[in-house]
Amino acid sequence: xxxxxxxxxxxxxxxxxxxxxxxxxxxxxxxxxxxxxxxxxxxxxxxxxxxxxxxxxxxxxxxxxxxxxxxxxxxxxxxxxxxxxxxxxxxxxxxxxxxxxxxxxxxxxxxxxxxxxxxxxxxxxxxxxxxxxxxxxxxxxxxxxxxxxxxxxxxxxxxxxxxxxxxxxxxxxxxxxxxxxxxxxxxxxxxxxxxxxxxxxxxxxxxxxxxxxxxxxxxxxxxxxxxxxxxxxxxxxxxxxxxxxxxxxxxxxxxxxxxxxxxxxxxxxxxxxxxxxxxxxxxxxxxxxxxxxxxxxxxxxxxxxxxxxxxxxxxxxxxxxxxxxxxxxx
Ligand code: UFG
Numbered sequence: 373x374x375x376x377x378x379x380x381x382x383x384x385x386x387x388x389x390x391x392x393x394x395x396x397x398x399x400x401x402x403x404x405x406x407x408x409x410x411x412x413x414x415x416x417x418x419x420x421x422x423x424x425x426x427x428x429x430x431x432x433x434x435x436x437x438x439x440x441x442x443x444x445x446x447x448x449x450x451x452x453x454x455x456x457x458x459x460x461x462x463x464x465x466x467x468x469x470x471x472x473x474x475x476x477x478x479x480x481x482x483x484x485x486x487x488x489x490x491x492x493x494x495x496x497x498x499x500x501x502x503x504x505x506x507x508x509x510x511x512x513x514x515x516x517x518x519x520x521x522x523x524x525x526x527x528x529x530x531x532x533x534x535x536x537x538x539x540x541x542x543x544x545x546x547x548x549x550x551x552x553x554x555x556x557x558x559x560x561x562x563x564x565x566x567x568x569x570x571x572x573x574x575x576x577x578x579x580x581x582x583x584x585x586x587x588x589x590x591x592x593x594x595x596x597x598x599x600x601x602x603x604x605x606x607x608x609x610x611x612x613x614x615x616x617x618x619x620x621x622x623x624x625x626x627x628x629x630x631x632x633x634x635x636x637x638x639x640x641x642x643x644x645x646x647x648x649x650x651x652x653x654x655x656x657x658x659x660x661x662x663x664x665x666x667x668x669x670x671x672x673x674x675x676x677x678x679x680x681x682x683x684x685x686x687x688x689x690x691x692x693x694x695x696x697x698x699x700x701x702x
Contacts, residue, residue: 374438375400375609376428376481378424378472379445380407380417383453384487387553388602389414395606400437402413402430403446409699412552422686424468425584427475434479436495440485441609447517451491451617451656454513465516469523477531483612484524485605488539488620490594490661492518495656499628500664503539504622511656523618534618536608539593541624541663543601545684546691553691554598559647563595563685569690570644577646579632581653584660590631592660594624597687621672624663629681641685 375392379385385408399417399582402424413419418437422429424446433439447465448454454461476484492507509515510532544563546553552579554564568574573642582589604623629637632648639646668674678684 374400376400376442378402379408381412382404382445383554384598384601384700385445386412387547388605389417391602391606392549402433406541409555411699424472427471430472430475436474439481442481443485443605445487451511451513454511460513461512461516466519469520475528481647482532482534484535485608486524486535486537488517488521488537489514490539490541492539495658496613499660500626500662502664503622503667512607527537528618536612536613537620538604538608540601541596541661544595545597545678545687547599548687550690550694562634563688566638566646567689569646570642571692571696573696577635577648578651579648580651582650586630586659588630588632591657592628592630594628594662595681595684596624597623597684599674604668604674607674611672622663622666623666623668624665625676625679626663626665628660628662637681638685641689642684
């Protein structure tokens with residue numbers, strides 16, 4: 373079976389490609405390398421450098437390769453940037469997906485697994501969050517991801533297309549094989565930023581806000597290992613292949629950790645004191661985000677393997693220690 377992975381040179385995309393190839397799938401990758409890395413591309417995957425907004429290019433890939441299903445990670449994904457440059461998000465995320473769907477429909481490719489986000493919910497009504505809860509994004513990134521979900525929905529009513537949308541909570545960690553990991557430029561995520569301290573790239577970690585209504589005043593998040601996310605994409609593709617109907621699933625561990633708890637766990641893993649400074653809140657951060665992933669467990673048979681925060685941080689630490697500049701210096 374041949375899977376087209378859009379954004380397969382990015383963080384979650386590259387981990388999914390490694391898992392797909394380990395399980396015997398043939399993989400074709402499309403990535404424009406705007407935020408992905410050539411070095412993150414699995415050596416056994418067929419790689420095309422190009423942009424999903426380019427219809428001719430996408431048509432040529434579907435014509436050359438016999439594609440059975442698509443896994444779609446190709447999108448801009450920084451909350452802060454989406455507020456400064458919303459049109460970039462409309463162009464890359466929405467226009468890109470529109471062109472992709474036109475090309476898929478024209479080439480009779482009828483299955484797509486799509487990377488969505490907890491940011492589609494905005495400020496949650498209930499904890500843990502279930503898939504039927506209100507979706508009211510508080511940033512443009514989440515808004516475009518929600519619109520992409522709706523684009524799949526309406527297209528699936530008009531054409532023979534089925535989709536699975538996976539709403540991830542806080543993706544983190546690195547592949548235990550040590551070959552791939554998280555590398556963003558600029559880095560904005562908590563765990564890689566914390567690990568820059570023991571890696572001698574930063575003097576201290578800033579803790580954004582200490583007056584939230586949580587047990588220690590810092591924000592609570594649901595951290596989920598990237599390999600567990602990768603497995604969920606494969607299960608979702610199998611579900612569609614078995615005739616499953618279009619659906620949306622949350623992906624998280626169902627356990628929340630405060631920012632201070634994450635810093636503490638990183639201190640234990642790295643055996644470094646990791647100084648921290650409490651600063652102002654970061655605009656737009658919800659206080660608590662925890663997923664209910666019962667639906668993914670029940671319907672897809674998903675079982676996260678990395679339940680312990682320290683284990684997750686340990687995989688990240690091994691990657692960052694060995695690759696302090698990500699893929700850039702290699
Ligand atoms: N944080 C700090 N200091 C830092 C960086 C982050 O205290 O230097 C805090 C944040 O305020 C937040 C928590 O650590 O409370 C996690 O922040 P991240 O930036 O790592 O992740 P977010 O929860 O902001 O974002 C994640 C995904 C987004 C997604 C969002 C949904 O990365 O793609 O969840 O709300 F949109």
